[in-house]
Structure formats: structure tokens, C-alpha cells
Amino acid sequence: MEERKIILRELMKQSPADIAEILVDLSQNQATDLIHRLFLRNAAAEPLGEMDPDDSAELVVQLDRKEASEILSRMDPDDAADLLFELSDDIQQELLSRLSRSDAKVLSDLLAYPPDSAGGLMSPEVVPLSLTMTVQDAIHHLRSRVKDAETVYYAYAVDDENRLLGVLSLRDMALADPSRSLRDLVIRDAISVPVDADAEDVAHIFDKYNYFALPVVNSENKLLGVITFDDVIDVIREEATEDIYGLAGVPSEEGVDTTWAQSLKLRLPWLYVRLLTALAAAAVVGLFEVAIAKVAALAVLMGIIAGQGGSAGMQTVTIITRGMALGELDRSLGWRLLGKETLLGVANGVLIGATVGVITYLWKGQILMGIAVFLAMALNMIIAGACGVAIPLFVRKLGKDPALVSGIFLTTVTDMLGFGLMFAIAIWLLPEI
């Protein structure tokens, strides 16, 4: 018993982020027990705020509802809303009903924003300043409200109706003469984010301007909250994971901690989609069973032609979709890249095609078979290059995420064409079929 207290005391010296990491590694019972003990010492809210919301939600549902709602009221509202978002509607309602009316209002307002929008990322804890203040007034005011603010490194000036007028940096205020008016220090054409902006667009703005906090406004330019860089780092990581997963056909919900039954449910549908496309490619091969029976070497070669087309095309798809995710690809560049990648397809196709053509000739001693392989490979790689640009552009035009579906379309094209071209050209050129 005594020993446990010592461990707990040592633990509480750690930063909330470290305690959060420990909580994730414990079994659910141990973690719930630890949260309960931290709660009794008024130290449960911060570590829960540092955890992934799906992990913290799992813990909070294990707690007594009264305890859970008290912890929620002590968390930063943006973290608390993210946690609530992961819970079922009735647990959400039950916990909200136990909060003070003002806390409940703040959280249900936040829950109304989509999690991947600026509203879903922002913290409402921002201390607005009036331009009638002096620097000294402002610092005095910030000092009295410091507990309510997500960040005070920037403060935001508003008019009587809470409309955003400009930004004040704490740096400028701290280093200025205390008697100066805020009017002298305010930066008026400040960048702000509309509350319905897409999270990825918010990330691009942070990336470009290197601000570490940006104000969020509604359509009437009223100040609603603030987004800080740490929220954006999470968005950037998640966006990258989604793209990586999309290209490999992994559902974005997966991670190393997903149970095997969940993984099966998540991945199997994509494997069946992939199977459908493989069957379509096999159907193309099936059309040429007679040719295969006569020249079995064609079956040996067709996989190389389809595979190389797929590999080259996926290089293109990857560069195009990554460029799109990084916001580097506008319409005019799209057309230019179509030309570039088709040209690359010609160069790659001629070089790889010639290599495989020569190998085929050396293997079978038939010059015509070598030529057929060369032609099929070159054509497939040229089309792969063009499709590697055209497919993501087309998918984006449809309003879908190009990283998610472009790969499977591309390999379907390169497989079917790889097989079809090989056999069609062989039948045309080879006398024995």
C-alpha cells in the first residue's frame, strides 16, 4: 500500500504526455485504476488530454459517470470535445447533462463542428482584447485570464460585436513601452481561418506562413476560437497516414493496435475489390487460352509486362497524389505533367522493353517473339505513364481522394493491357499461333 503511494507520487512528477504514454501501455483495468487515483489527486484531466481521443474515450467510459464528467470539465474544451465525439450518443448526453450549463454549451457547440474542419480543431479558449487598452491594461487583463486561454502568445483584438480586428503578439506587447496603446501594435491584416475550412487547408496555411496559432472566425468575421500548431501537426501526420494507407489499400481506421477481428473486417472488402480487378485481368488472359497452349512462353512473359507497367505507373500515381496532398499541383501543372510522364513512359518503355525483348530472344531464339515483347512492354509503359497522371486528376475532379482509389484503377489498366497487348501482338506477329 505504502509502495503504491510512492509509485504514484513519482508518477505525478512526470509530464502529462509521459503519463499518457504509460496509460496507453497499461491493461484497461490498470489504466482505469490509475486514472481513478489521479482523479482523486486532481491530476487526471491533463494526461487524458494528451492521449488519442479513441484511447482516452475507452478509459473514460469505464469510470463512474460523476467522476468522468468532473474530469471532462477540467480538460481543455477542444480535447474534451474530441473525447466526447468518440462516445455513443447516450453516454455523450449523460455526461453533458452532469456539467454546468456553460461548460455543456461550450462542448456541445464544439461537437457540432465536423472533426476535420477548423471548428473541430479550434479551442474556444481565447481572450479577446479591445484596442482602447494600453499595453499595460492588456497584460494586466491577460494575467487575470491566463487560466482561460489556450495560448496567450498571440492575443486577438475585437470590436464591440466580437468581430476580429487584428492580432497582437505577446512578444510585441512584452517588449513595448507599457503606456503605448494597442492601436500602435496591432497587426490589422491578420490571417484568419473560416470555421468551416477543411483541416488539410488549415495545415497548408500553417505550413506556408509558419504561424504557431491562428484565429478562427465565422462568416461574419466574429472570433470563435484559436487553432495552435500542435493540432496541425496531428492533422499533417493523419493526412500522410491516410495517403500512405490509401495507396496500399489499407482502411484509414487501422493501426498497429487494431485487433485482428477488426482488421479482417476492415481489410477484407478491399481484397475483394482487388480480386474483382484480378478476375477482370484473368478474363483477358482467358480469351487467349488457345494461344497459351500453343506458345506457353507467352504465359511466362505476360506477368513481366503487366508488372513493369504497374510499377512504372504507380511511381507516377504516387508522385502526382503526393503533390496534390501537398497542394503543389494546380490545373496547368497537371497538363504539363501529363506530357512529361507520357514522355517518361516512352523512354522507360523503350529501355525496359528492349532489355526484356533481348532476354526473350536469347531465351527462345525467336526474333519475332522478342519484338512482340518489346512492343507490348513499350506500349504498356507509355499508357501507364499517361494513366498515372490522368487517373488521379480525374478522381480529384470527381471530388474523391485521389490517393484512395487511383492505385487500383491504375493496376487494373496496366494488368488488362499488359496481358491483352502481349497476346494481341503475339498473335499478329508469330506464325505458329
Next chain:
Amino acid sequence: MEERKIILRELMKQSPADIAEILVDLSQNQATDLIHRLFLRNAAAEPLGEMDPDDSAELVVQLDRKEASEILSRMDPDDAADLLFELSDDIQQELLSRLSRSDAKVLSDLLAYPPDSAGGLMSPEVVPLSLTMTVQDAIHHLRSRVKDAETVYYAYAVDDENRLLGVLSLRDMALADPSRSLRDLVIRDAISVPVDADAEDVAHIFDKYNYFALPVVNSENKLLGVITFDDVIDVIREEATEDIYGLAGVPSEEGVDTTWAQSLKLRLPWLYVRLLTALAAAAVVGLFEVAIAKVAALAVLMGIIAGQGGSAGMQTVTIITRGMALGELDRSLGWRLLGKETLLGVANGVLIGATVGVITYLWKGQILMGIAVFLAMALNMIIAGACGVAIPLFVRKLGKDPALVSGIFLTTVTDMLGFGLMFAIAIWLLPEI
């Protein structure tokens, strides 16, 4: 002429990040001309600092050397060092020789750190404070040095030998009683980054603790500089791009702005590696030419078996390598995942195998061929699941980046096994071969 001046004046009202974006979109001649005009108005350094170093380096080499060195001396040293890093050794030396001795020393010290280390990310512009100061002294000191500091939102307390003692936040200082001693405000067990730390590890520390600046120290704990979150956002994006590219066999140097000749040179080697593995797989098929000539349907089916194994295995490789990149995968979890993914392989393999087996039976009316396809598919998918974990773990153990090479090893295994298993089982089961 008059019109040009108006455009320039309007342009200079934009933020440096916006001007940087315009510079990237201009032709090289136009951009060089614009930089020259900005230089004459003392406004060239900031936009260049906002550009990718490879882009800004391309512009700077076009300038008169005297002009270039003056611009360098006005840039933030970390940006200037990144730019210099992209230049050839003799241009580097020529530009450094034109700088003041102290500027040249700062830049050549920075150039000595690898760009993907904490030293390569940091800015040396940090204003150290002594704990003997009061808050008022400190703010006064910071005010006089504000131009020299990368960030003054955090200040760092050092002893007489420049050893890091702790962190002071400008927030705490601005909001505290001006007569208090810094001793009362300093956070002593501050997190710092060793100068030789890997950039990706630095990113993980920022990610975990949500600091927006961290001090960098050498092995004697002496304060060398500071890293801010915006440097880390770039690291996170680049790390993600590298992983995405690695899985698709795209060299990390590529982007949407690479010329086609460069792209050819960069991508062709990987296509030849891929061709080698395809030839190895084709050699397996070649062993069974006789069987193919007898039962051409096998050639139709073998691609499906190899392809589904590859797809399922790549799902696993992607999840494992992404988990590694995010620092979520330790040794014990690795072993657990090997079990999980093998089990998933059994489940996926039985389900997909049964589907394809039934389709084969319906197509050819031969129950034995259906069973052969089922067995080959199930076995290939089980092995794909196990290899999808084992290959990245093994590659990491060798000290290589798992995202770069795991995919090609995996598909080589699933292709060769897919073909080999299909034919071996068919020969064993089917009476007509």
C-alpha cells in the same frame, strides 16, 4: 517603367511567404530579376528564407556574388545555411569569404551539422539569460536583443559557462511581477535536444510534448541554439513523403517539379531492380512450361494467386512500416503483430481462396482444380501476412529504412510463391499433368 514600379510596390505589401510562392512560379530569368529588384529595396532575404533551399539556391547562383553574399548575411542563419548546403563547394567558399568573419563562422559551424540532425535544424539565434536577473532586467535585455533571436517566446537560462539551466517562458515573464527574480520562474527540468539527435526523433519529441520551441545542447549541456515547430513540420512532411515514395519505389529526391530527364535517371534504376525480381518470378513460371501447355487455365489463374498475396502482404507491410515511422512499434509488439498478421493471413486466405476456388470450379467444372487454387491461395496469403511483418522487422534490424525496400522483397516472395505453389499443387492434384 512606371507600371513596373507600381507592381513591385504592391508585391512588397505581400507577406514573404506569398512572395516566395510567386518567385517559385516565375521563370528563372523573371525570378532572378525580381530578387535583384527586391534586393535593391532590402527585401530579398525574407522571401528567399521562406523558399525550399533547393529553389532559393538556384536563384542565388544567378546573382552577382557580392549581392548574393549580402542577401545571405541578412537571412536567418539557419535558412542561409540550408541554402549554402545546396551550393557547390567552391561557390559556398566564395560566398562565405565575402561575409564578415563572425557571420562566416556562424554559417560554417551550422554547415558542419548533418541537415537531418538537430544541429542541422536549429537556429543559433538564441538570447541566453542569467538567473541573477529580475523579470524586468530580462525583458529589458530581450527588448535590446529582439532582432537577434529566432524566438523570444521561450528564453533559456544558462550559467557562466553557457550550460543550460532551465527554460523561461515569455508568457510567465510578461504576466509576472516585474521585480521578481528569474529564479522563481525558471523551469529547471526542461527538455532539451542533443545536437546530434536525428531529425525524426526531434519531431517525435515535439509531437509528444507539444512545445513549439526546444533548446539544443552539446554533450556538455552547453546551449547551441533553438529548434522551432515550423522546422519540425517540414521534417514530418518530408518523412511522410519519403515513406510514401519508398513504398512505391520512387526516389526521395523526386517531386512534381523534377525535369523529365532527371526523373528518368532517378526512377529507371528501381524499374530495373523490379525487372530483376519479375524475371525471377518468370523463371519460376518457366519451370512449368510443360504444365502450362497441358492446362492453359493454370496460366490464367496464377496471376490472381500471386496478385492477391501481394495485395494482402502490402497491406501488412504498410501498417507495419507506418507504425515504425510513428514510433509506435517496439520489439514485443513486433512479435505480437507477427502472430496477428499470420492469423489474418489464414482468415483472408481461406475466404479469398474459397471464393476463387468456387469460381474456378464453376468455370472449368473440375473440383480438383478448384481445390488446388484454394490451397495455393490460402498458403500464399498466410505466408504474405507473416512476411509482411517479418521483412520490415528484419530490414529495420539491418539498420535500413523499412519503407524503402520492404515492398519489393515482399512482392518478390508473393510472386514466386504464388506461381510456384499454384503449379506444384496442380501437378500433385491434377491427373492430366
